[in-house]
Amino acid sequence: MSIAWYLAVSAIVFCTGAFGVMTRRNPLVVLLCLELMLNGANLSLIAFSRMWGNGDGQILAIIVMTVAACEVCIGLGMIVAIHRRRLPIDVDELRELQG
């Protein structure tokens, strides 16, 4: 299979994740869609790494996975804190920062 097929799949996954981030209201699902976008980027990184026969893209993909794990940790901690304060779990209702 040529590299172009992998790049097409990564573009489709990225756009699906972007659609989910813009339309869903549950912050848990927004985080999941963010993971989808990061995975699309990872797939294109690894495809380009294969294209050049060079390992730098794979290292970058591993670092992206680390950043995603950190983001999940902080995001889920925030969701648990929101739940503890009995605020609605809804990104439309959480608008105190708008001023």
Added chain:
Amino acid sequence: MSSLLFFMAATGVIAGAIGVVTLSNPFYSVLALVGHLLSLAVLFLLLRAEFVAAAQVVVYAGAVMVLYVFVVAYVGDEEQALDGGLTRRPRARSADGRKLSGALFAGALLVELLIALLGSGLKAVEGAGAPYAPGPRTFGTPAYIGNLLLTRFLLVFEAASLMLLIAAVGGVVLARRRGGLDEEEDDRDRLTPLDILRPRGTGTMVEGVEGLALAHARGAGDLQEDNHSRAGGHAAGHTQRAHDTQASGGGW
């Protein structure tokens, strides 16, 4: 054989992604993401990224998804409960508009990305990649990745480990039961034995500022008040505090 495997895995990847976005129950979304990640690991294997595929399955589909499942089980799905009631109709209309504009934006982004990736005129994109010969230390094996991580990318590796530590501490601080974001549990009115056993005139800060007699008159009053509220109204105070938290609807 490899193209058959590619089409099966790519179908799984895209179906999993669409499932994450469209399923209404967050628990099913997490399960769809697990399927998506497993199919994506197959694509990584086809691209000769063996170590990244293994890390994807173990770290992502294993650990991170377990964390998600725990939080979904703890928080529950309040989305259906929020949709019911009086605000159903305007909320549904705004959801339709948001879905339409989101779909338009995502479609435009997809066209743009496909033009940028495939219409760039790069000849190497059409090929199957660099020449590859299997071996114990070739491209993508754990030995290759470990060698790169500990020599050329050592600084990145250490920065990533430090970032993981900071994120772990931040997660604990955000999600712990008391303190952190909650300001209601206050340490100031907690009694210690020293408050009762300490003799007069031992040079505390309060005595220095307010004088001996005034400080001790105030301190005795505080002590009596504290004891009274602790003995009599603890349960009442607790329910009052919970009621305040619910009624204010959030002050952060």
